[in-house]
Structures are given as C-alpha cells and as structure tokens.
Amino acid sequence: MTTATAVQGSETGPATSRLILGVIASAQLMTALDATIVNIALPSAQHALNFGDAQRQWVVTAYTVCFAGLLLFGGRVADLFGRRRTFQLGLAGFGLASLLAGLAPSLPVLAAGRALQGASAALITPSVLSLLAVTFTGARERARAFAVYGAVASSGAASGLLLGGVITEYLGWRWCLYVNVVLAVVVLSVGRRVLPDQPGTARGGLDAVSAVLATGGLAAVVLGCGQAARDGWSSASSSVL
Template sequence: MPTATAIRNPDEISTPTSASKRWLALGVLALAQLMVVLDATIVTISLPFAQQDLHISEASKQWMLTAYTLIFGGLLLLGGRLADYLGRRRIFLIGLVGFAAASALAGLAQNAGQLFAGRGLQGAFAALLAPAALSLVSITFTEVTERAKAFGVFAGVSAGGAAIGLIAGGALTEYADWRWCLLVNTPIALLALVGAYAFVIKDVPAPRTGGYDLPGALTGTAGLIAVVYGFSVAAEDGWGASSTLALLIAGVALLIAFVVIENRSANPLLPLRIPGEINRGGSYLVALLVPIAMFAMFLNLSFYLQVTLGYSALKAGVAFLPFPIGIVISAGVASALLPKIGPRPVMIAGAVLGVVGLLYLAQLEFGDSYAASVLPAMSLIALGMGGLFVAMQTTALHQVDEADSGVASALLNAAQQVGGSIGTALLTTISVQAAERYVADNPAVDNLLARAAIHSYDVAFYIGAGFFLISIPIVAFMIRDKPENLLEGSEHGVHVGV
C-alpha cells in the first residue's frame, strides 16, 4: 500500500538520488509544456499545404488554428481542477496519452472534419497537460534556489515555445510534409509518458468534501469558450459584427455568472481567494497583457519576413531563432536573481525591455534589412520575456495551497490563452485598417502595397509596446511581497506516494 511522505523531508531532499530525479522530472514536464505551447504555432506555416491537400475552404481554414485554441482555452480551469481532485500526475499521464492519440488523428486526417476534430481533441488534452505540468513543478520544487531555477526552465519553455513552433513548422513543412507538424507530437508524447512514469512524483490529492461545482464548471467553460471564439471571429468578421458582439457579450455574462457562483459555492471550481491575493492577481493581469504584446511581434513579423522580405518557410522560421535563445539566457539570469531581489524588479525590467524592443521594431521602413531592424529588436524583447515569464509564473503560484495548485496553474494558462486570442483579433483588425488608410491617403507612392503593409506592422508594434507599458504600473503596485515569501510553496507541505 502507498504511504504518504512529505517531500519537504530534509533527508529526502538532500539525497543525490531524489535531487537528480527531480531534475529529470522537470525535463519531462518541460517537454510536455513545450509540446503544448508550440502546437499553437507549429501548424501556422503548414496551413496552406494542408488546405490544398484536404480541399479546405477559405472560410473554414481558420479552424485548423481555432479548434485547438478554442477548446484549450475553454477547458483549462476544468482541467486544472481535475488535476487537484484526481491527482496531478494521473491527469498529466492521461493528457499525454490523449495528446498522442489526437495528434495522430489530426496528422493522418483524410478530410477537413477529421483534421478539425483532431485539433479540437489536442486542445482538450492540452487543457489537462498544461495546468498539471505547472502545478507538478510547483509541488516538486520547494527549496528556494531550486524552485527559482525550475521556474526559470519552465518559463523559458513557455515563452520561447511559440517561436520554436514556427522554426519546427517551417523545417518540417519544407523537408518532410505538413502532416509531420502534427504527427511529430505522438512519439514525443509517448517518450514523455515513459519519463513521467519513471521520474514524476505520484502526488496524493488533498482530501475533499462536498460535490463537484457543476454550475461553475459549465459557466466558466462556456464563458471562456465564448470569449476566445468571439475574439477569433472578430479577427475575421470585425469588431462590430453581430456574431462578434453576441459571442463577447454572452462570454462576459457567463463569466460574471461564474464569479457569482464561485463566491457562493461551498466547493468552488475556482476559489476567488486565488486571484484575490494581490501578488497573484497582479501576475494574472500581466499574463493577460503580455501575450497581446507578443502577438504584435510574432504575427506581423511572420508576414514581414515571408511577404515583404520573401523568406521561405524554413528561413522565416530560422529568423525567429534569436528569440528562444534570448529567452533561455534571460530566464537563467532571472532564476539567479529572483531569490536575491524578488520578482518585482525582474518583471519591471522585462516589461521595459519589451517596450524598447517593440518601439525599435516600430521604426521599420521599406528597404530595411533583417540584421539592422528586426534582429536587435527581437533580441531586446527576448531578453525581457525570459525574466518576465519566470517571475510571473513564480508569483502566480505565490503561497497557493497544494490542494489548489492545479486550478491556480490553469488560471495562469487561461489568462495567457485569452490574451493571445485578444492579440490576434485586435492586432489583425487594426493592421488591416491601418493598411487601408495608408493606401487611401498615399495613392501616388511607389510600391504602395508593400509600404502600406509595413506601415500596418509598425502600428501593431506601437500598440504592442503600449500593452507592455500598461503592465509596468500593475507590477509596481501589485507585486509587493518579499523575495523569500514569494518563492515559498504551500505552508501545508506537499505529499507524494512512495
């Protein structure tokens, strides 16, 4: 019979075997997180090829992206709570098996319906994987220095995964086939499954009384799906379209109802004390804003590199390589600084670098080169993002009870997912409108369409810099606690089965 032992036992923590096993477990968890994050972008470059092979209509092609992000964003809170109730390792394993099967279904699809169904199932199992992985990092690493390093690794993967997805997608599309952008997940997920069985701790869910919060689960899930889908529709139909407004109004109404239900529920899906604590609340707000700014870079630079500069799919992907490299460097530096100076200065420095990088990028002009205009700006943003993500993930789980770590992790992921959806819709709409105005105002300019496109990118970069700027006072006023307190885990300890 399994017995429960506290992972904070000094003898256990100090043994080389347990220490090495923790870091191997982190490798497995980071691999799963990388798979989840890059899957949102790895199919971007391969989309035209899939559309041609499967005869997908122009009106339907968005579902190759939306089916994943919609289900992923909508089910995150439920997935996080299931991890708390049923065990994080158990949900993590289920997520890996399901993600492997869904990836195979999508990669082997013979028609649009099968492809979209596979992508939707990928999103559903990603909603189990992502919060379970982050909460397992939180409960596995409880010593201050180790905890900072572990969050540094995990944050680096989270922040750089989108760029890695573009690189991998470009390489697989050019040298293999678009299907491998999806099929590659299956062996990776199965490899992570083996590693999870060998190295990831078997946690014991905290005792729970009372039933499930079914009304909260229904309103929260439906509200998130409506909001995420509403922003996706806005990118296609515009902000004033009746479909956009109906979805956003319904989503907001459902989320308001969700908050009311959670406030009254004896056993809530999302205890409001989690976002209510000021440090955690500040982190969730930053997690909502930062992806909007990052999409200002990824979305428009992808077009700039391939359309304006004429890069191939692979070359465009490789052009993003400085971003994950910068993330790794800055995440490592931030991990060393966090226990000494705390998250607030690290987050402010990261946001400032993001502002400067996007303002630099907003100076793009017709005829500029990648080396002179894009590379310096991308490097600045990457150096800011590594530290910002490390500190943000640390404070998002600030003194969260072990029993709530799954749903707290899910809330962080949900904020990032909604932020990404807002960024896609908002910046796509504004960019299109900016280009149209430029064409109307400058009909006699040479290379008019190319110049209009660059102007639209610059406008989006300025707006992205604004979102980074907004995050600075949020961090300054809401991230308050001392470094040693922010890096502590639950005061109740963490229990694992042995």
C-alpha cells in the first residue's frame, strides 16, 4: 500500500467513513439481492410475458453466469481505470439494466437485462472490495468494515427471497427490478461525493476475448445441463453443447 493511500485513509473523518461504508454496503447488498430477488417473482413474470417453464432458468442464470464469468475482468478494469470510476460505471450500468429488465415486453429482453445486471455487478464487487481496503486503513476500523461487508454479502441472498415475495405481492414483479433503479441513483449520488478518487495503478490492456470466452463457456455448460434435463444426456443437443 502506498504512503498516499495510507494518508488518505487516515484523513477520512468518522462521518465520511460511515457514509463510505454505507455506500459500499448498499451497493453490495444490491448485487447480492439480485441473485435471488426475482425467484419468487418468476411465476408472475412467466404469466405476464408468456414463456414456458423450461425458459424460466434464464431469468436467474443470465445474471449469475455473467456475474461469475466477468468477475476477474471487472477486477482488471478497476486496476486499470480506478476503483471509483469502475464502481460508478458498474452502478450506472446496473441501474440502466434493471430499468431495461423491468420494462421488458418479452423473455429475451428480460434475460438481456438480467445479463447486463450481472456484467455490471462484476464491475461493482471487485471495486468495492478495493475501496474498503484503501479507505479503512486502521486495523480496528478495517475489521469492522469487512465485518459489515461480510454480513451484507452473506445475508443478501436470503433477504432477496423475502423482499421479492413482499414486492411481488404488493407492487408487482416488475418492481423487483425497478427498486434497483432507485437504489442505484441514491448510492451513485452519495458515492460521487464521498468515495476516494484514485487513478488506476495497473499497466497493460484488457483481455476482453478471454472474458467473453469464459462467460460463453459457462453459458454453454448451463444450457447443456438444461437441455439434458429436458431431452436426456444422450440427446444430440446435449452432446453438442
């Protein structure tokens, strides 16, 4: 860790530190919630958009596959272009992708929105971890910050199921996605004022081809498993995938 980074972390006041932790925790909660928040809303979305049971998996897996496949790529982007910029880019993309998915008139648009959500989450997660490390430099405050982060990350999936049920019941399934737009705007506006702005430290370029291939490979495995569940492992479609 550089001296400049340590000084910046030590000069952060208690009020600002709490705001930074709130911004980071809120962003992480948003990405964790969306792994499960639409699960309860799936029957309502299926009825509204008129797609079959076999296609329901893509509403969930489009998010998780893109998130997992692009996570290392997101970390590389943060190293090259800076943590705050990457965080803001991911948060803005997450809000826009949520709006697209919420307005979806058909399953392909909904799945595309969910995939973009996952890609944006892959930018948010590594950048917030880096922001935690450079902002909270004292041993005690860093332990507290990572404890909050861990609690939010671990409880997000369970909270998503509960929140998805409540929102679907009283507001409709589309609001399971619209809620991210509101949260992204609030977190982005606060984050612009309090997050430390540091340039990227890495050199080199982005290996976008490898990121696309890794994500496409994961998607192919998921698709193959889905085809096998429907047609059997010996079917031509499963064997090709």
